[in-house]
Amino acid sequence: MAMLKPAYLLLFLVILSGSILAGMSTSQAADRIIVQALFNNMAVVNINGKRITLIKGKPVQQGLRLLGANSREAVIEHHGQVRTYKMSGQPVRSRYPDVAKTAEIKIWPDKNGLYITSGLVNGVTTEFLVDTGASVIAMNEEHARNFGIDYKKTGKPIDVETASGKLTGSVLKLNSIQVGGIVINNVMAVVLPGKHPTRVLLGATFLSKVDLQRKDTVILLKARPY
Template sequence: MLRALLALTLSLAAVAQAAPQVRVVGLFPNAAVVNIDGQRKFLKVGETGPQGVQVISADSHKAVLRVNGVEQTFDLSREYNASGYSAPAPAQEMGIARNTDGHYWVSGSINGQTAQFLIDTGATTIAMNDEQARRLGIDYRVVGKPMVASTASGTVQGWRVTLNSVKLGGIEVLGVDASVLEGGFPTEILLGMSYLNRVGWREDQGMMYIQSKH
């Protein structure tokens, strides 16, 4: 019995000391996007993610995380595990053809839910109407900050929210600013600069190319 209890204690200790695989895939002032055992989370300073990983500090160059009670410094796109650091994944690129209406339309996802976007380089953020937000499961009245927006129909009530994930093809950006507006405007979800500024993009002969950034 004593040997069994000792073996169980040692086994539990080994599990407790097993460090999660952690990779910082996005850096911002006082926030970081952290991949923890394959799960991505947008965490602000002081917040704790899966496996108890906590963001202590972050800027555009590095993040300090507390992992298993130990503070470690992480650079962007460097994975730390028992085997050491791994190289960043290669950049991904996708091409979008201009539609006959002169606009760029693209399918993607918001928070894992399918969404159809109209790319609008004149929009500051991703923008959608309240019905679209409800369809996507965004509880904007609870998590959003009230705002007033000017539209072609006049001023409307809106909410500023942060989307956990916006993905086009294999190009995913976490922690993306968005606006939810009451009423039917915009009729389509506008993919604005809060996403485009976080990726590389260019137009060339009727095509828009979007490339992931490290």
């Protein structure tokens, strides 16, 4: 095999590297990225038809890394390229809300007719079950620990009637609850002993502070003007 002279070898490497970079750029450009829901440091993204949830500080998924997000936009690194994405595309019709600039959240029922949505308790990501019959936000002991709540120290004992009978829980105030673009501070909640409820119940201590409407099967939550 004939040896390439240094000048020709350099030219060959430049052409080869250019071809590789062009191939990478074409592949990246072909990715269709749609931001479908935005939260504080969390985003629901559809990439090439696959829905994924990105959380700041978590590992890369599908070549995407979330660098930051709020209710208006997300900063996403895609194969080394950083771009800012606004809300776009169709609303997510199951577990995640559609976040509009007016802080109006649409929540669709799941296959069991439950209204489940993601949000934050004291800045920590969780899932809420919207419960219009609950007089207060309710969670179990494990939820409280995940949120960094020392309920035995900060809470006050309270007797609570549940479907399983009377329980003694701990009533306390949460620093904040965020659902989509809606943030409510100093919200009363109850921590119940055991493993129930399995999801945090989004009850009246939050729902009474927002405008709640039903349109067909959809629940709409909207922030009230200050």
